[in-house]
Amino acid sequence: MTAFLNQLPIGLSIGAVLMLIALGLTFTFGQMGVINMAHGEFIMAGAYTAFLLQDMVLALPAAFLVAGVMGLILERSAIRHFYGRPLDTLLLTWGVSLVLQQLARDLFGAPNVQVPAPAWLSGGVGILPYNRLFIMGLAVAGVVAVWLYLTRTGLGRRTQAVVQNRQLAATSGIDTGRVDMLTFFIGSGLAGVAGVALTLIGPVGPALGTYYIVDAFLVVVAGGLGQLRGAVLAALGLGLLNSYAEFWSDASLAKVIVLAAVIAFLQVRPQGLFVLRSRVLT
Amino acid sequence: MLSVNGLESGYGRARVLFGVSLEVGPGQLVCVMGRNGVGKTTLLNTVMGVLPATAGTVTFDGADVTRLKPHERVRLSMGYVPQGHQCFPQLSVLGNLLVTVEAAKQPKEAIDEALDLFPALRPLLKRSAGHLSGGQQQQLAMARALVTRPRMLILDEPTEGIQPSIILEIEAAIERLHAAGLPVLLVEQYLDIALRLADTFVILDGGHVVRTGAAEDLHQEDVRKLLAV
Numbered sequence: 001m002t003a004f005l006n007q008l009p010i011g012l013s014i015g016a017v018l019m020l021i022a023l024g025l026t027f028t029f030g031q032m033g034v035i036n037m038a039h040g041e042f043i044m045a046g047a048y049t050a051f052l053l054q055d056m057v058l059a060l061p062a063a064f065l066v067a068g069v070m071g072l073i074l075e076r077s078a079i080r081h082f083y084g085r086p087l088d089t090l091l092l093t094w095g096v097s098l099v100l101q102q103l104a105r106d107l108f109g110a111p112n113v114q115v116p117a118p119a120w121l122s123g124g125v126g127i128l129p130y131n132r133l134f135i136m137g138l139a140v141a142g143v144v145a146v147w148l149y150l151t152r153t154g155l156g157r158r159t160q161a162v163v164q165n166r167q168l169a170a171t172s173g174i175d176t177g178r179v180d181m182l183t184f185f186i187g188s189g190l191a192g193v194a195g196v197a198l199t200l201i202g203p204v205g206p207a208l209g210t211y212y213i214v215d216a217f218l219v220v221v222a223g224g225l226g227q228l229r230g231a232v233l234a235a236l237g238l239g240l241l242n243s244y245a246e247f248w249s250d251a252s253l254a255k256v257i258v259l260a261a262v263i264a265f266l267q268v269r270p271q272g273l274f275v276l277r278s279r280v281l282t
Numbered sequence: 283m284l285s286v287n288g289l290e291s292g293y294g295r296a297r298v299l300f301g302v303s304l305e306v307g308p309g310q311l312v313c314v315m316g317r318n319g320v321g322k323t324t325l326l327n328t329v330m331g332v333l334p335a336t337a338g339t340v341t342f343d344g345a346d347v348t349r350l351k352p353h354e355r356v357r358l359s360m361g362y363v364p365q366g367h368q369c370f371p372q373l374s375v376l377g378n379l380l381v382t383v384e385a386a387k388q389p390k391e392a393i394d395e396a397l398d399l400f401p402a403l404r405p406l407l408k409r410s411a412g413h414l415s416g417g418q419q420q421q422l423a424m425a426r427a428l429v430t431r432p433r434m435l436i437l438d439e440p441t442e443g444i445q446p447s448i449i450l451e452i453e454a455a456i457e458r459l460h461a462a463g464l465p466v467l468l469v470e471q472y473l474d475i476a477l478r479l480a481d482t483f484v485i486l487d488g489g490h491v492v493r494t495g496a497a498e499d500l501h502q503e504d505v506r507k508l509l510a511v
Binding site: 169173 | 357369377
């Protein structure tokens with residue numbers, strides 16, 4: 001029973017990391033139809049930012065900025081020329097992802113590095129270690145911030161409008177290009193924050209992003225495109241399923257179980273947990 | 283106010299418009315008519331910049347807008363209501379209006395003015411736009427175009443698929459806007475509505491303008507033939 005309960009914070013914190021990663025993806029994928037394979041490398045960039053700074057408090061905003069600016073550069077220089085061509089963007093961003101991984105190898109070396117956890121995050125209450133609690137708190141803060149941004153600010157409203165009906169947004173006076181840029185910045189920045197969180201539970205390596213990018217896409221598809229609550233619920237579900245499947249079997253079988261579960265779920269609900277609904281003439 | 287000259291456009295290799303020209307003078311209501319698939323919606327989408335023009339020009343209020351993006355045309359105060367009573371379904375009715383008024387950089391009072399023309403929307407302001415009926419969504423769509431304080435309205439079949447009582451309200455609203463001096467470019471399928479509203483009409487067939495005239499001419503036999511299915 002204790003072993004079973006011990007698995008809970010692990011599952012929840014993996015879910016929390018997935019949540020931060022998927023928050024950005026669900027909007028870039030949902031809003032712009034861009035399958036950004038380089039999103040994982042923004043996680044990696046955030047983690048290395050933490051490694052360079054060796055200070056958790058400073059690392060969070062710094063990683064947000066570093067990853068965000070990387071996302072902005074990628075969107076402006078490459079992705080925006082490929083809107084409406086999902087397969088081309090997939091190849092393009094996959095290539096960028098490989099380049100970035102090699103860049104990290106050249107800069108920081110191929111072996112993994114460790115970011116020592118700050119003293120105030122060692123220890124814990126009961127079965128909840130402080131570092132896992134911190135990650136969950138980070139995800140909650142991220143979700144709340146994104147929710148406030150979307151519902152309480154003019155820019156966020158414009159983002160929602162573009163997600164829900166891009167063409168109507170453009171003919172209502174919204175500069176969709178600027179909204180895309182901003183969404184890419186915020187989404188990539190959140191991936192950077194997720195990278196900082198990951199330094200608390202494991203080593204940092206050039207391929208860090210590749211372990212999470214596929215799971216993050218599963219979260220986005222299962223949650224429904226561009227749906228905040230979908231991403232939150234699916235991330236928690238997948239995080240818990242992942243850690244308990246690992247607990248009952250082993251790491252590789254767990255991946256199979258998770259993938260099979262998502263496929264089965266999508267058979268029943270191909271549109272994901274939540275979906276845009278409206279009466280529209282057909 | 284709006285002048286379209288030799289406009290050509292289409293979807294990829296499929297050309298739809300072959301050199302369409304038309305003119306909407308100040309305060310004029312011009313009705314674009316024609317059977318399904320002759321290019322009416324394509325024409326409006328190209329006028330608004332949703333589709334790029336492959337040839338020809340669109341001039342609005344003396345300025346060449348042919349290469350401008352849709353949002354830039356809205357900020358020059360071209361108001362567009364696209365086909366199919368579209369909305370932002372997960373935003374509230376008020377949210378739909380707010381996001382537009384902010385994007386068009388207009389004061390919030392513009393919302394009140396628009397609601398005066400569509401008072402039926404007032405009790406619905408907090409509802410999700412996606413839950414409204416088609417007719418209510420169409421009224422919202424027109425209100426959304428009005429909060430940008432347009433100097434011209436471009437309407438794509440505002441009465442399509444909508445219950446008769448609300449068609450009357452929408453027709454009355456268009457009539458009032460027209461009477462107040464707002465120029466309108468209207469695509470309309472119903473001949474009787476076109477007859478009541480239009481100053482002049484343009485009939486499209488196969489991507490060409492095949493007939494233009496004053497509203498009275500719509501009664502003529504050869505004109506009716508062009509519209510008959």
